[in-house]
Amino acid sequence: MSHPREPLTYTAAGVNIEAATEAVRRLAPHARSTFRPEVLGDIGFFGGFFRLGGAYRDPVLVSSTDSVGTKVKIAITLGRHDTIGIDLVNHCVNDIFVSGAAPLFFLDYIGIGRVVPERVEQIVQGLAAACRATGCALIGGETAEMPDLYAGEDYDLAGFIVGIVEHERIIDGRAISVGDVLLGLPSSGLHTNGYSLARRVFGIGARGGHPARDREVLATYEPALGRTLGDALLEPHRAYYPLLKDALPFLKGMAHITGGGLVDNVPRMLPSGTAARFDRGSWPVPPLFTLIQERGSIADAEMFRVFNMGLGLVVACRPTDVAAVQAVAPEALMVGEVIAQAGEVRVVLA
């Protein structure tokens, strides 16, 4: 191929500019539906513009980036692409909300084997829906068609969020002390973590696997779940910002329970000398986790290190503020307390 006789074009090299143009045309109205008054200009210039205004005395920008991991493999296998964007936005929103930040704007990156405009539109539709629900403007994005990197119609999806918080209102767990209560907010499923293990358990989405067989497994109705495995695994990541933002004055610390589970994420908000004790009977572990554990013969400790086990967010507050937090978010369950650290252990599952 190094001396082709036919004149080469970009299209012949696997980059379909027409499909890309059509995708941009389709996604523009979805992006526009998320615009806030602070967004300047429109889609098409080199960057996205967000006018800050003067509402903050000492503004701190809080930013984060993440992907949805191999949850995309479930979406790709099922051919359902309108929720994976919700996962991405909500994951990012939670990551900045734990600092007390309110979302400002979001940008997405899609690396894809082949641009199918309808598919890209579905992905962006999900992004836009979650952006509207969390008050976040979708002001930029990039879709890169790379057939030599992504097989067939595979894609990867990453996102970037910027939020804002008044400097003196940053929540970083520093105020947490022994005796504080840990409240847990229910997750809606695996959120976006542990999919490599869950897929392995059910034998789906492997490189060089069998998409038709994978679809069959995902379409199986699981009595324990009351729905198909595919529906349960695709359930979008919840955003806790709309739910809990009015409780911010009462919250001393928050941990988003992502990869690493309670064991790795809760210590991220704990000051040194403290640890978290969870009472395992205090919240219901949803049946999806039990199903994964049984089918995979997975050890208990491994489950708690990989999955959220039913808690998507853990917050710390004073015992006297529990009622105030629950008045804002009645779903918040008392799941444990902050104790004095003994030895190396930061999280005790009692």
Place this chain on the structure above:
Amino acid sequence: MSHPREPLTYTAAGVNIEAATEAVRRLAPHARSTFRPEVLGDIGFFGGFFRLGGAYRDPVLVSSTDSVGTKVKIAITLGRHDTIGIDLVNHCVNDIFVSGAAPLFFLDYIGIGRVVPERVEQIVQGLAAACRATGCALIGGETAEMPDLYAGEDYDLAGFIVGIVEHERIIDGRAISVGDVLLGLPSSGLHTNGYSLARRVFGIGARGGHPARDREVLATYEPALGRTLGDALLEPHRAYYPLLKDALPFLKGMAHITGGGLVDNVPRMLPSGTAARFDRGSWPVPPLFTLIQERGSIADAEMFRVFNMGLGLVVACRPTDVAAVQAVAPEALMVGEVIAQAGEVRVVLA
């Protein structure tokens, strides 16, 4: 595989947490080397913090996201990962600089088949070097190990930048008028665009290709280039911000010449009713482009639609300001002028 008898673990499912931890340990000092006084806290919390301060009266945040496209395939084939991060940062810096914005902070996303800590460190080393050179803080990132999405040790690399500009100093080309001069800044090579076509021309980096043969092609000394093809193709994307920032008061519009070349990018800064006329003899087309065109028998028009053809940035200014711009950036060449638009054509290559 759906009912494994051995207890499953996350590691068995292809996610190596130890390698990920080691990668984070290695990249932290590189990230820290980019920190500015505005960066609060340290690596490890859920988000990155940037304190804005009060230096701007009416601050506008300008953000952009991009990837390096299939230039990663060249880096992967050659096993040289310390410049691809420079490409990514500089591409993003240019995308916001064309609005007059100064970079504030950057976040990266690496999707990868297998986390090799040394390799991730090399990538981040490049990101950090370019961040330091452009005054940008590297305050966040995500590395996702996804063996079922990326083959072997393949990876994709995307980045996200936020910059700032005073509202009344936004440069958007609105002030451009007929008779203005177009100045071109030399590119250092393909920058990050057109790699799918260039790779096709030389027959390298295809899915299911022959890495050993690809390496041989890239190691070939090309007399026309005065170096190996691999060195020429890996040459990092230039950042124009450090070079041109002091010329901002004289610039009416700027276009970053990325995918789509002069033909698609220059019109993005032009007000309606105007077009750009380039004098093709006014700048030297570097030998790499000529080599690609000859080897691929690529039509002239296609070359100008895919590649930057030697100009990485085009700026517009008044004829009387040319000397002032060239005093700041002596490399800036007069390459054309703004003319009245006749018909649909926005870019004339004369």
